[in-house]
Amino acid sequence: MNHAQKKAKQEQIRNFSIIAHIDHGKSTLADRILEVTGAITSREMKDQLLDSMELERERGITIKLNAVQLTYTAKDGKEYLMHLIDTPGHVDFTYEVSRSLAACEGALLVVDAAQGVEAQTLANVYLALDNDLEIIPVINKIDLPSADPERAKQEIEDVIGLPADDAVLASAKSGIGIEEILEQIVELVPAPTGDPDGPLQALIFDSHFDAYRGVMISLRVVQGTIKKGQKIRMMSTGAEYDIVELGVNTPAEEKRDMLIAGEVGWISGSIKNIQDVHVGDTVTAVDNPAPEALPGYRKMNPMVFCGLYPIDSARYNDLREALEKLQLSDSALEFEPETSQALGFGYRCGFLGLLHMEIIQERLEREFNLELLATAPSVVYHVNLTDGQQMIVDNPSKMPDPQRIQTIEEPYVKATIMSPADYIGPIMELCQKKRGDYINMDYIDNTRVRITYELPLGEIVYDFFDRLKSGTKGYASFDYELIGYKASKLVKMDIMLNGDRLDALAIIVHKDFAFDRGKVITEKLKDVIPRHQFEIPIQAALGGKIIARSTIKALRKNVLAKCYGGDISRKRKLLEKQKEGKKRMKSFGSVEVPQEAFMTVLSMDDE
Numbered sequence: 001m002n003h004a005q006k007k008a009k010q011e012q013i014r015n016f017s018i019i020a021h022i023d024h025g026k027s028t029l030a031d032r033i034l035e036v037t038g039a040i041t042s043r044e045m046k047d048q049l050l051d052s053m054e055l056e057r058e059r060g061i062t063i064k065l066n067a068v069q070l071t072y073t074a075k076d077g078k079e080y081l082m083h084l085i086d087t088p089g090h091v092d093f094t095y096e097v098s099r100s101l102a103a104c105e106g107a108l109l110v111v112d113a114a115q116g117v118e119a120q121t122l123a124n125v126y127l128a129l130d131n132d133l134e135i136i137p138v139i140n141k142i143d144l145p146s147a148d149p150e151r152a153k154q155e156i157e158d159v160i161g162l163p164a165d166d167a168v169l170a171s172a173k174s175g176i177g178i179e180e181i182l183e184q185i186v187e188l189v190p191a192p193t194g195d196p197d198g199p200l201q202a203l204i205f206d207s208h209f210d211a212y213r214g215v216m217i218s219l220r221v222v223q224g225t226i227k228k229g230q231k232i233r234m235m236s237t238g239a240e241y242d243i244v245e246l247g248v249n250t251p252a253e254e255k256r257d258m259l260i261a262g263e264v265g266w267i268s269g270s271i272k273n274i275q276d277v278h279v280g281d282t283v284t285a286v287d288n289p290a291p292e293a294l295p296g297y298r299k300m301n302p303m304v305f306c307g308l309y310p311i312d313s314a315r316y317n318d319l320r321e322a323l324e325k326l327q328l329s330d331s332a333l334e335f336e337p338e339t340s341q342a343l344g345f346g347y348r349c350g351f352l353g354l355l356h357m358e359i360i361q362e363r364l365e366r367e368f369n370l371e372l373l374a375t376a377p378s379v380v381y382h383v384n385l386t387d388g389q390q391m392i393v394d395n396p397s398k399m400p401d402p403q404r405i406q407t408i409e410e411p412y413v414k415a416t417i418m419s420p421a422d423y424i425g426p427i428m429e430l431c432q433k434k435r436g437d438y439i440n441m442d443y444i445d446n447t448r449v450r451i452t453y454e455l456p457l458g459e460i461v462y463d464f465f466d467r468l469k470s471g472t473k474g475y476a477s478f479d480y481e482l483i484g485y486k487a488s489k490l491v492k493m494d495i496m497l498n499g500d501r502l503d504a505l506a507i508i509v510h511k512d513f514a515f516d517r518g519k520v521i522t523e524k525l526k527d528v529i530p531r532h533q534f535e536i537p538i539q540a541a542l543g544g545k546i547i548a549r550s551t552i553k554a555l556r557k558n559v560l561a562k563c564y565g566g567d568i569s570r571k572r573k574l575l576e577k578q579k580e581g582k583k584r585m586k587s588f589g590s591v592e593v594p595q596e597a598f599m600t601v602l603s604m605d606d607e
């Protein structure tokens with residue numbers, strides 16, 4: 001292809017993402033677009049094809065981003081090459097949204113006609129604006145009886161500040177408005193501009209490990225042309241590889257000889273060393289390299305940490321390998337070795353939020369067949385010591401002695417909650433309970449409000465979102481951003497079992513709540529730790545002072561004694577049940593502690 005041909009091809013390329021609040025219909029719209037452009041026939045159409053990960057299907061949320069190449073013949077008679085990059089919608093995955101947006105020139109902003117603008121709609125729009133994208137509003141679900149497209153349009157104008165007069169009225173479910181959306185993409189989203197014959201710059205926005213081909217890299221060519229057989233260099237690591245294969249997904253994998261500036265696709269190069277590939281890095285050519293790398297992504301710092309321990313300690317190395325593989329496609333995941341007196345060898349892992357943590361844990365178990373025990377999540381504290389030093393603590397059990405501590409600072413977030421005005425009461429009550437500072441409240445329209453609070457992150461990582469949902473019958477939406485650290489009256493609370501401190505159960509609590517929390521935790525642990533042959537005292541302690549206590553009574557009889565004379569199958573069942581229950585247990589001294597115990601320490605439920 002000569003320069004003019006490449007330029008002509010580039011002119012016909014449109015790269016876009018779909019952004020929306022969770023459940024407003026991104027994946028359904030993506031599927032419909034695939035269908036209309038003939039990428040898949042409706043017969044092949046499985047619901048939500050882009051949400052291919054098993055976990056995504058089960059949970060009905062999009063986690064990983066996917067890029068698909070489509071061809072669309074527009075009303076102007078020309079054929080356009082489109083790349084659709086799917087984005088996740090949950091608040092934990094903002095970093096993946098920004099990754100996919102960096103590979104695009106435009107974004108469809110999907111707003112549910114019945115729900116209107118929600119907290120994540122706004123957060124995603126800001127990300128799109130940060131990336132200078134052309135934003136095309138789409139009002140979805142107009143087929144619903146409760147749809148109010150005019151109100152949704154008004155909210156887009158008032159709350160977001162985008163003109164919405166020409167917003168497409170669509171129903172991804174019934175297939176209304178899809179062509180119109182594609183026409184608007186052709187008309188409004190600018191074609192990519194990078195020089196296809198300039199020095200190669202391609203942005204890595206995703207990667208995963210393929211057992212046969214090594215690391216597979218998803219990239220967006222920003223400048224130059226990437227070719228099969230070419231020698232490439234990763235600009236941040238300096239690693240060099242020959243491209244063995246490259247291509248696009250349509251969504252089936254298709255091989256190509258080259259990808260020109262503006263195209264989005266994948267490459268493989270027998271890359272076995274996972275550490276060589278970083279999402280956000282720039283790929284260049286070894287001959288005629290680009291003088292500088294593309295701006296990478298803002299590195300997302302994990303906000304929540306927990307310890308992950310293999311139940312079978314012999315699988316410690318398998319856990320490390322699995323974490324390395326997951327980290328390939330998830331740059332926000334961090335981990336380092338950790339030892340616990342109670343749990344042995346494991347890893348301290350950092351996550352963006354609780355959902356992220358749950359998903360990683362589930363993937364480790366399903367995809368790598370590991371059985372894990374996770375300790376309670378903790379945020380990162382800044383501890384100012386009396387000698388003037390500052391210590392960063394992401395594990396409560398590592399908190400220094402109280403005598404050495406001057407002050408403890410904890411991370412705070414600014415939380416934006418959008419909700420029907422009927423629920424102002426329960427929302428404020430919840431925020432107060434979580435030590436929130438009220439900032440302000442304004443009306444979005446006659447019936448909906450936006451409430452802003454500053455809250456300690458440590459109070460919201462656990463069950464805030466669930467409680468908000470249940471307190472508002474699911475109507476409230478929520479988004480937060482880190483605003484910095486503030487000193488608080490925090491103390492470390494130890495939990496003792498049978499007189500021994502269990503390091504993995506230690507938590508950081510606010511002094512004023514310590515007494516109540518201690519009571520709740522010791523009572524709850526009493527319920528989740530099974531009875532043993534002996535009595536087990538459970539104590540909560542601040543420093544050397546016991547503030548709460550409960551006791552697990554000794555087992556009076558052997559469980560099997562009950563089956564005496566009973567039929568054997570019942571006996572076997574009982575044994576199996578015991579075994580099942582044991583799977584998730586770790587022994588601490590002579591006491592068996594189940595997984596639930598570790599999460600119990602965070603539950604605030606005192607009702």
Ligand SMILES: Nc1nc2c(ncn2[C@@H]2O[C@H](COP(=O)(O)OP(=O)(O)OP(=O)(O)O)[C@@H](O)[C@H]2O)c(=O)[nH]1
Nearest residue numbers: 023024025026027028060061062089141171172173
């Ligand atoms: N009535 C109606 N329902 C729709 C429409 N579009 C999507 N839905 C439904 O809305 C729900 C959420 O749709 P999804 O496409 O999974 O939403 P999403 O925004 O991709 O959600 P995440 O992937 O979790 O971020 C599903 O039950 C869809 O069937 C529509 O146009 N009309």
